[in-house]
Amino acid sequence: MKKTLILVLALAGLAVAASAQGGTFKASLPVFTTSAGQSNDVNTVNIVMEEAEIKYDYCDVPTVEMIQAGVGLAGKKSGEGFHVESTTDPTKFPTGTAFKTVVFAIGASLKGMGASGLTVDAEEARVKSLIAYCKKNKILVVAIHVGGEATRGAAGSDNERMIDAVAPDADVLIVTKDSNKDGRFTKIADKTKAPLIQIDYALGLVDIMKTAFGV
Amino acid sequence: MKFDFRRAVIGLLAAAVIAGAGLTVFSQKDVSGDDLTLGPDRESCTVIMVGKAASTDGSTMTTHTCDCGVCDWTFGHVPAADHKPGSVRKIYHINQYVTFKEGTKWPYALTKGDTGFSIPEVPRTYAYHHGMFGYMNENQVAISESTIGTVRKLVNNTPSARIDLTMLSLLGMERSRTARECVEIMGSLAEKYGYGFDDDGEFFAVSDPNEVWMFEIMPVGPLWAPETGKPGAVWCAERVPDDQFAVCPNESRIGEVNLADKDHFLGSAHMVSFAVEQKLYDPASGQPFSWKRAYSPVADSAMSSGGRRSRLWRLLDLVAPSLKLDPNTPNMDQPFSVKPDKLISVQDVMNLTRDKSYGSIFDPVSGIRGGPFQNPNYYSGTRKVSVANSEYTSLVQCRGGLPNAIGGILWVVFGDQATACYMPLYAGITAVPKSFTVGDHYELNRASARWASDYVDFHTQVVYNQAIKDVQKAQLEYESAAVQAVPETDKAALALYAKSPAKAAEYLTKTCLAQADKIVAAWWDLGDRLLVKYNHMGFYDPEKRVREHVSLYDSTWQKAVKMVDTWIEK
Numbered sequence: 001m002k003k004t005l006i007l008v009l010a011l012a013g014l015a016v017a018a019s020a021q022g023g024t025f026k027a028s029l030p031v032f033t034t035s036a037g038q039s040n041d042v043n044t045v046n047i048v049m050e051e052a053e054i055k056y057d058y059c060d061v062p063t064v065e066m067i068q069a070g071v072g073l074a075g076k077k078s079g080e081g082f083h084v085e086s087t088t089d090p091t092k093f094p095t096g097t098a099f100k101t102v103v104f105a106i107g108a109s110l111k112g113m114g115a116s117g118l119t120v121d122a123e124e125a126r127v128k129s130l131i132a133y134c135k136k137n138k139i140l141v142v143a144i145h146v147g148g149e150a151t152r153g154a155a156g157s158d159n160e161r162m163i164d165a166v167a168p169d170a171d172v173l174i175v176t177k178d179s180n181k182d183g184r185f186t187k188i189a190d191k192t193k194a195p196l197i198q199i200d201y202a203l204g205l206v207d208i209m210k211t212a213f214g215v
Numbered sequence: 216m217k218f219d220f221r222r223a224v225i226g227l228l229a230a231a232v233i234a235g236a237g238l239t240v241f242s243q244k245d246v247s248g249d250d251l252t253l254g255p256d257r258e259s260c261t262v263i264m265v266g267k268a269a270s271t272d273g274s275t276m277t278t279h280t281c282d283c284g285v286c287d288w289t290f291g292h293v294p295a296a297d298h299k300p301g302s303v304r305k306i307y308h309i310n311q312y313v314t315f316k317e318g319t320k321w322p323y324a325l326t327k328g329d330t331g332f333s334i335p336e337v338p339r340t341y342a343y344h345h346g347m348f349g350y351m352n353e354n355q356v357a358i359s360e361s362t363i364g365t366v367r368k369l370v371n372n373t374p375s376a377r378i379d380l381t382m383l384s385l386l387g388m389e390r391s392r393t394a395r396e397c398v399e400i401m402g403s404l405a406e407k408y409g410y411g412f413d414d415d416g417e418f419f420a421v422s423d424p425n426e427v428w429m430f431e432i433m434p435v436g437p438l439w440a441p442e443t444g445k446p447g448a449v450w451c452a453e454r455v456p457d458d459q460f461a462v463c464p465n466e467s468r469i470g471e472v473n474l475a476d477k478d479h480f481l482g483s484a485h486m487v488s489f490a491v492e493q494k495l496y497d498p499a500s501g502q503p504f505s506w507k508r509a510y511s512p513v514a515d516s517a518m519s520s521g522g523r524r525s526r527l528w529r530l531l532d533l534v535a536p537s538l539k540l541d542p543n544t545p546n547m548d549q550p551f552s553v554k555p556d557k558l559i560s561v562q563d564v565m566n567l568t569r570d571k572s573y574g575s576i577f578d579p580v581s582g583i584r585g586g587p588f589q590n591p592n593y594y595s596g597t598r599k600v601s602v603a604n605s606e607y608t609s610l611v612q613c614r615g616g617l618p619n620a621i622g623g624i625l626w627v628v629f630g631d632q633a634t635a636c637y638m639p640l641y642a643g644i645t646a647v648p649k650s651f652t653v654g655d656h657y658e659l660n661r662a663s664a665r666w667a668s669d670y671v672d673f674h675t676q677v678v679y680n681q682a683i684k685d686v687q688k689a690q691l692e693y694e695s696a697a698v699q700a701v702p703e704t705d706k707a708a709l710a711l712y713a714k715s716p717a718k719a720a721e722y723l724t725k726t727c728l729a730q731a732d733k734i735v736a737a738w739w740d741l742g743d744r745l746l747v748k749y750n751h752m753g754f755y756d757p758e759k760r761v762r763e764h765v766s767l768y769d770s771t772w773q774k775a776v777k778m779v780d781t782w783i784e785k
Binding site: 039040041043044047048050051111146147148149150176178181200201202203206 | 308312331367368370371372373374375412436437438439440442443
């Protein structure tokens with residue numbers, strides 16, 4: 001009875017299926033990767049996924065509708081300042097399968113936003129709308145910051161605004177140690193109780209992702 | 216139906232003008248859909264290289280047209296320094312694509328910034344002049360830059376890459392006595408400490424009075440960490456033959472590599488094995504390893520890119536027309552370098568950096584591309600050597616047979632080369648002009664040399680085909696004079712140098728600063744005069760105090776207007 005109760009509580013309480021256990025967490029496929037701030041850090045995340053042999057769908061500037069469309073992203077194609085990639089195995093997850101996990105690579109780049117025709121305000125609003133959709137639909141939100149101290153900034157700066165847009169609502173935070181030198185992510189994790197995983201280099205993400213997705 | 220047809224024609228014309236009018240904005244993201252980090256729509260800097268036996272005076276010359284639009288344009292001088300054993304050199308990340316608030320970049324980047332990483336310092340660091348990159352040191356080692364991009368999976372924007380491109384150039388300046396040594400130092404530091412962060416595939420021309428090297432470097436992907444024990448960069452360098460002229464227009468230029476031939480090649484020992492590991496080269500293909508095809512492939516030709524990748528063909532063709540190079544030839548198949556039909560002078564190189572592709576198949580003012588005043592900056596179909604978003608151009612001239620302090624000259628022109636004036640900074644000077652150290656993109660600063668250039672450039676755009684003649688007249692007066700003054704300055708400096716190198720340095724500093732001040736003042740004055748002369752698109756003669764009634768409009772443009780008017784009437 002006790003075990004059953006614990007199980008029920010666990011299922012109810014961890015609706016988003018995240019749990020931190022010694023620097024690991026659990027996540028489910030299919031997974032979607034994207035950027036919060038249009039820096040090149042999402043490229044790093046995608047390379048990590050490839051190294052970990054995790055198939056994913058990706059778009060740098062997705063709309064809520066694209067995430068809502070699930071695997072295949074409604075057949076959207078890359079264009080100027082807009083990149084789409086779908087590597088998810090359709091035999092395992094047919095087109096339209098709802099995403100279980102969304103990974104945000106946080107990092108603001110004025111050049112990146114400019115290339116996508118976005119202002120900081122527009123990017124912030126866009127990211128927040130994606131986060132809201134994920135929360136509403138119980139999609140696991142993984143926030144990653146691998147840009148380090150140099151891609152942090154003063155309160156209210158572009159980088160910090162992107163952190164504010166994603167991290168407080170993330171179910172899992174993964175950051176490089178030098179991204180968290182000032183303890184910003186620790187404070188957020190303490191407040192939200194989200195697991196915080198700290199790594200030395202992006203390389204450390206590979207095993208974490210393998211474990212998380214059970215590959 | 217007839218009405219719709221006319222509307223369509225007018226719409227197409229309007230669209231063509233609008234599309235042509237926009238300047239290409241520097242963009243970080245790939246728009247071509249391929250897996251490269253640099254496509255033709257975001258190409259920026261041009262490097263021109265001249266070997267010592269290809270120049271009129273036996274000097275080597277290279278250029279960096281710093282084409283950006285949002286970058287810092289300030290220059291500085293870093294003195295030589297001795298360092299105690301155990302000293303460390305702080306390593307900074309210095310983003311080349313950022314406008315720093317005026318006067319804040321270099322204090323941060325050179326001494327005051329907070330950094331969590333440092334490397335062992337060398338006993339002595341050499342003096343050098345820098346702009347966005349280190350450009351020339353006291354040993355006449357010089358650098359010019361062009362971004363070439365690489366395959367996306369090699370990009371390493373993570374902090375594991377400790378050294379970015381600007382930092383690499385500064386370290387090269389501080390530590391090298393020859394171009395070859397500079398190449399080897401930069402390559403080994405990048406391998407040891409990891410290269411990338413703000414930068415990816417990059418090109419440096421590295422020169423001294425004897426040699427010009429093409430140095431290309433790539434990061435090795437975001438999963439690199441020092442603990443892997445693997446090199447954190449992969450690089451390659453090839454020497455430009457002494458009697459040759461070469462170009463890097465944001466494209467990798469090094470093909471097959473023979474590392475056993477140390478006179479002509481230097482590079483990472485793992486360049487082939489790493490390419491195989493990354494599936495960028497298949498030895499089973501039967502093709503020899505090609506550095507550029509593996510690490511930074513480009514498929515276009517000048518013609519196939521519609522002129523977007525025409526700089527390589529254009530510049531090679533300008534100096535060696537006898538070769539009759541074909542603009543249809545893919546750029547990767549164009550020659551590594553060419554022997555110019557005529558020896559090339561420093562003024563020739565200055566003029567090459569001003570090239571707007573006039574008279575070529577990619578002429579930006581043919582037809583109505585240039586608008587009513589034949590302005591070459593409206594049409595963005597052709598990627599010209601000289602573009603309006605140039606921050607400045609550095610032209611480094613390394614001359615043998617002279618003490619390094621006198622032999623080396625860093626020529627600097629701010630803004631669009633076509634409307635500005637080159638100014639010399641000798642290698643031995645101990646300060647750069649104050650006007651070179653101030654100003655940013657977002658506030659007009661009358662103490663800034665760059666804003667003086669922009670002031671002229673802005674007023675030239677109004678009635679371009681007329682105003683450019685006034686500018687060229689001023690260039691002839693001031694720039695040609697600066698070039699012609701070099702032998703005299705050399706002579707005076709040499710006489711002082713024989714007695715006291717410090718006195719020679721003092722003289723050169725005073726001379727260069729005075730010359731720059733004079734030219735900057737002349738350019739502000741020229742801007743004023745252009746404003747008056749072409750005010751209200753008129754033609755005011757301040758001497759006669761009359762407004763001349765002359766038609767300034769290009770005749771082709773006028774015909775085109777009449778043609779469109781006729782269509783509308785129909």
